[in-house]
Amino acid sequence: MRLQGVGRRYGPRGRWVLRDVGLDVPPGALLRIEGANGCGKSTLLRLVAGADAPSRGRITGRPRRVAYVPDRFPPALPLTALGYLTRLGRIHGLGRRGAAAAADAWLARFAAEEHAGTPLRELSKGSCQKVAVAQAFLAGPELLVLDEAWTGLDGQARRVLDEAVAERVAAGARVVVVDHAPARPAGAGARVYRVEDGRLCDAPAAGRETLVRAVGPPGAVPPDGLPGAPRWRRDGGGYALTVPAEHSDELLRALLGAQPPWHIEALETRP
Ligand SMILES: Nc1ncnc2c1ncn2[C@@H]1O[C@H](COP(=O)(O)OP(=O)(O)OP(=O)(O)O)[C@@H](O)[C@H]1O
Structure with missing residues (x-):
């Protein structure tokens, strides 16, 4: 997957939030994007995920199975956690039984099975985040885009997410992450980039x-x-x-x- 000359601005006269971004995202790549608040990290992730289109440039080679955890989880839908995940599983291409089984399995892995029948709007912030993250893994994504996905999770769920990310990378998926904590994803050896003045640069080495x-x-x-x-x-x-x-x-x-x-x-x- 490749981004070439990608720019994004909001509105025809808006300032360029991203300018001339070039990026290769090969299979098995784990990329971490850093930068100051408001520099355009979430904008870049939406473009990578295909949730938004560039104003300029092009993005080619995006794999078919894409999963995206946005920084804000969609608000109160009239669904239970299990109902939402099963529906998302269908959207990700699973059959009815496969979607229900994957939804169960991922709720259990994030220790949220007790919330399967809880309406989304009644979930605590942390449980809601578990659902937001679980949906991303339902169908074995080939491109996984995580925007502050660890935020709000308890320690155990954060570790599960680290493991699940490492598994996807090992399976050859591309994973692109933004997180305010510098050590995330833990242990996985990410390549780090920085957004500065709308441009994407290699992050300077922090030291020896x-x-x-x-x-x-x-x-x-x-x-x-x-x-x-x-x-x-x-x-x-x-x-x-x-x-x-x-x-x-x-x-x-x-x-x-x-x-x-x-x-x-x-x-x-x-x-
Ligand atoms: N839908 C939108 N319409 C107009 N402006 C937007 C929109 N989305 C983002 N922006 C602007 O684009 C700039 C970059 O925002 P973005 O959310 O990508 O930054 P960020 O680096 O993810 O920030 P943070 O670290 O605070 O999450 C900001 O100035 C923001 O106000």
Whole structure:
């Protein structure tokens, strides 16, 4: 998928919110978009998702199965959580039974099955966000666009979302994310871009980073809450974890002190 010379302004005389944006989004890419409030991140995500059209330029190669979690969940529809998800599943191309099964499964995965029969308008903000996020995974999207999707979720649901994102990336989907928390999506090794003055640039490196190659006990993933909020990815039989260099000592201590301990294979600090 590719954006070429993409610009967006609201109204024929509006200012250009985005100008000449070029971006390649290959299969398996995980992109994180950063920038100041109002710089155009949500605008860019709507264009990527196909929920909005560019005023200039073109977007080609968007895959067929697209899922989008907007920053604001559609308000009170006269549906229950399960009814809404089942309907969305049908819209995403699933059959009636498949949609109902996927809706059940994703509500359960986000620990929201008790709300299946609750009308959307009666859901708490957090439960509503679980539904908003669950709908995105119903049909195995090939392009997943998440605008502040972690906001409002409890810790457990945030971890489920991190895992679900990592699964989609591993399955070759393209995932594009905006989130105010710099470490999201946790551990997934996103490529970071920044919107500045309407243009999309590579985010400047925040400083020196240390890459730690580590092997845990069989089947283990890096534990939660590691110092420095490392990004991580699978690497051979272990994991490659990246943290700001100033957190590397703490990270090593945490990995070596874990029960059972992790084995450190290599350490590399780069500019
Ligand atoms: N539908 C619209 N009509 C007119 N102007 C809009 C519309 N949507 C967004 N804008 C304007 O476009 C600019 C970029 O908005 P956008 O929501 O994309 O920014 P953002 O980077 O996502 O902001 P935030 O970090 O606050 O969520 C803002 O000046 C906003 O007012």
